[in-house]
């Protein structure tokens with residue numbers, strides 16, 4: 001059983017949904033980002049997504065675009081992101097770490113080398129936005145072969161005909177994108193989330209986590225009723241942005257702002 | 272990379288949208304069902320003679336095709352070598368080759384029942400062409416344009432507005448063409464139901480590189496016929512400028528299996544390839560990566576982060592190139608070279624004075640290469656350059672460089 005599978009099984013036994021948090025690795029700088037990430041489990045995060053910054057994030061809204069550019073400006077690289085996972089793993093052996101991003105930095109790093117390095121530092125899975133099932137031979141299949149999880153996005157356009165294709169080589173959990181659009185711009189329509197999650201369950205036994213647009217404890221609570229997990233990203237990244245000085249430097253409030261927001265949403269997920 | 276030559280260079284892409292290792296469909300899942308739907312719709316349209324008839328009719332009566340193949344006599348005399356012809360796509364309605372592709376895609380969008388058209392634009396030529404076709408068919412038109420480019424290409428912004436389009440500044444990243452493409456993709460993800468994305472070059476996810484190439488291939492097909500009629504034989508060489516590579520692919524594709532025809536694609540070398548970051552030569556100065564839905568040669572740093580291209584020409588500063596060009600490069604069927612801002616500017620001025628044609632800065636790069644190689648060719652060497660756009664849009668940029676206040 002992978003760390004992701006163990007975590008979802010444990011939460012199922014507990015009878016509650018997972019809180020999955022996303023922050024961009026290296027935002028606003030390496031040290032602050034590491035402090036943020038290290039404090040996430042204690043604040044209530046069950047699964048942690050590290051965004052791997054990319055200059056051209058075509059599925060992300062302004063908040064996560066800005067986070068990526070802040071991280072890159074502060075000197076974040078793929079190597080540093082992997083180093084952060086290693087640092088995180090020193091204190092935490094149980095919380096799953098998912099690396100999320102776009103394919104080009106991985107392709108340039110070298111798929112096999114990246115998989116070996118990611119595994120060595122203790123990462124558990126990947127969400128690569130621009131790798132649909134049609135491109136599975138690129139990275140998804142090698143990742144599965146390396147014993148890592150490949151988590152796919154399902155969307156409102158994933159109809160019953162498409163769903164089997166999307167779930168074919170998916171493992172760990174399924175990330176249901178609750179809105180048609182980019183991250184952090186629209187609020188999810190709870191009724192359609194419920195209907196779609198139930199519909200997708202006919203196609204997969206994997207846990208289904210719902211994200212894109214979740215900002216508050218109330219939304220999280222409502223989604224947690226139907227889904228196995230709630231993903232929060234833009235709101236956390238927005239909290240980082242709001243805590244910075246005019247020059248974009250972190251303040252004493254930066255990590256705290258993220259942890260407080262996570263704690264409040266975690267209470268929502270825990271009812 | 273080492274490859275053996277295929278029997279034909281004209282059969283790509285395969286069913287996965289690949290030209291060798293290049294191309295593909297690297298897009299978010301939200302778009303995938305749509306892209307498959309578009310692929311099917313295009314296949315159906317291609318097999319339907321009434322679609323081609325309708326397109327041909329608009330190309331003749333609205334765009335003004337065929338465009339002339341013109342013997343550039345004074346330039347030929349001046350350079351003293353090859354006999355130089357211009358394929359005059361700058362005479363098309365809206366002043367560039369972009370409209371060839373736009374007419375095809377907009378007729379397809381109509382077939383698919385889409386009412387909202389989005390496009391990205393760099394120099395503004397593709398945006399103007401899209402706005403034009405949308406006005407003609409009463410379709411809603413939204414054009415994404417980098418904030419920096421909106422400043423550089425003000426007349427085209429105003430043209431698009433006159434034609435009823437909404438021009439939305441792309442404010443993210445480097446605020447140029449690549450960011451306009453990102454914004455258009457983001458719009459598409461959010462509006463998949465009713466929106467058709469009209470891409471302006473032979474890039475993007477499959478089927479765009481193939482589809483745009485097919486629509487632009489009218490350039491090469493006409494050139495072939497016109498040359499046979501004028502000279503009784505095929506040209507010896509073809510030269511075209513490359514941004515994303517659509518005017519070049521349009522000219523080249525019908526000739527790819529005519530092995531004796533030399534083919535040159537000219538990328539923008541900006542301030543020089545040695546500057547590393549101040550050029551837009553994806554093939555001669557980049558390496559393979561994945562961006563905007565396809566694998567192709569890209570400008571990027573060692574960590575896979577995209578570098579914004581630089582060129583005096585806003586239509587050439589894209590940090591990538593169409594995937595079919597990447598393949599043709601690896602197969603060594605097409606020779607990819609580059610021309611600097613300075614060389615393009617000199618060619619621009621020469622063309623104005625010798626031929627009475629003000630070319631766009633994009634084909635001025637092609638002309639710069641013609642100036643390098645034509646003198647070394649024999650007098651019976653037939654060379655065709657794609658004069659794919661006129662220079663009205665560029666006079667402000669050129670005046671600025673020449674230190675003239677307008």
Ligand SMILES: Cc1ncc(COP(=O)(O)O)c(C=O)c1O
Pocket residue numbers: 367368369393394395396397471472473512513514515516517518519585586587631633634659660661
């Ligand atoms: C006149 C002209 N030529 C060339 C280009 C570059 O595009 P492509 O390489 O797709 O022909 C542009 C793009 O704006 C253009 O306006």
